[in-house]
């Protein structure tokens with residue numbers, strides 16, 4: 190299942206990543222994590238000092254899945270606005286979720302500080318603009334909610350935006366709790382930390398099938414060997430959906446382009462605090478900078494399939510992203526160097542999913558789907574660690590696939 194296609198900037202930033210062996214013998218473990226993307230890496234990170242024997246397997250190379258296509262905005266906010274979450278889940282649960290996301294960004298920063306690999310983690314503010322005049326009221330609602338919850342957030346008027354950026358928007362939220370990172374380097378950094386404390390990591394080792402015995406799940410691999418595990422975390426990204434369809438999850442196609450480097454002085458002059466920029470529209474465009482002064486522009490999502498066969502569309506979308514950027518920042522004017530098309534997974538109700546199904550005993554599906562999947566992975570991986578190590582987590586009920594939480598018992602469809 191090919192989930193993305195094109196050319197990837199992050200791969201170029203880490204020319205000599207750590208290499209891990211293929212599985213060459215039958216092994217047993219307490220916990221098997223399937224998938225070494227940023228989500229599997231975060232699970233390994235939280236389990237690294239649990240005293241459990243942990244194995245992490247990856248069918249390709251570490252971070253070569255959706256993680257390489259990721260634009261790595263690190264934000265507490267996902268595709269549902271705070272007031273929409275309150276409408277769906279009620280104040281108590283929505284606030285708990287938002288606080289967990291805020292805390293997860295602190296955890297991401299703490300993990301980055303421990304790594305020997307430079308993950309380019311940097312605190313950044315987010316500018317979240319109103320795409321339409323009637324979105325201003327929505328931003329006002331979120332501003333009050335998030336300010337009262339303790340987020341460092343400002344409400345910017347049209348003139349205040351124009352004083353900071355070379356474009357006008359009806360209004361915006363400016364959130365000072367967010368961040369950015371290099372997702373491939375970050376994934377390698379986490380896995381190196383886990384490997385350094387005893388986690389066994391195998392690359393180019395695909396799990397191909399399983400059977401159950403009384404006290405374990407036995408997975409077969411394409412190296413001809415087996416892994417016997419007491420518990421399994423399926424962190425195979427969007428490929429989890431192929432193993433177990435989840436009615437709350439959906440896939441759409443999205444596009445991202447990375448430009449050639451631009452002069453740092455231009456970014457300093459035109460781009461207020463190198464903030465992350467996004468907007469309220471459903472078909473939004475978003476942008477950030479990189480440490481080597483490139484611009485990443487993403488968006489133009491659509492419900493089309495066969496992304497892998499449509500190079501012309503990918504290049505057309507890249508051109509469109511560049512045009513949109515150049516309209517906003519005529520003083521910077523960028524050119525595309527990398528262009529990727531990718532499937533991207535979200536959920537109908539806006540929260541990620543920890544899947545625990547009776548027909549998959551001893552297995553936890555780790556579906557950190559959402560446009561802030563990295564933050565969601567940090568939230569979920571700590572909860573899964575607590576469940577596996579301590580037998581419980583007070584926050585599991587918020588994210589389980591059978592969450593009985595929706596006030597009106599009906600997921601809100603996008």
Ligand SMILES: Cc1cc2nc3c(=O)[nH]c(=O)nc-3n(C[C@H](O)[C@H](O)[C@H](O)COP(=O)(O)OP(=O)(O)OC[C@H]3O[C@@H](n4cnc5c(N)ncnc54)[C@H](O)[C@@H]3O)c2cc1C
Pocket residue numbers: 223224225226227228229246247248249250251252253254255256257258259260261262263264394395396397424425426427428443444445487531532533557558559560561562563564
């Ligand atoms: C274009 C794009 C932009 C995005 N931007 C952002 C953003 O700005 N901020 C954000 O937080 N999130 C963003 N996301 C979401 C984010 O990319 C995902 O949440 C995250 O990368 C998913 O990581 P993952 O580890 O779950 O999946 P993946 O990175 O896909 O990792 C899953 C791994 O499992 C492996 N695997 C699958 N099957 C098997 C098997 N049978 N055996 C062994 N290994 C297997 C795969 O090879 C893969 O490496 C974006 C996504 C896309 C596509």
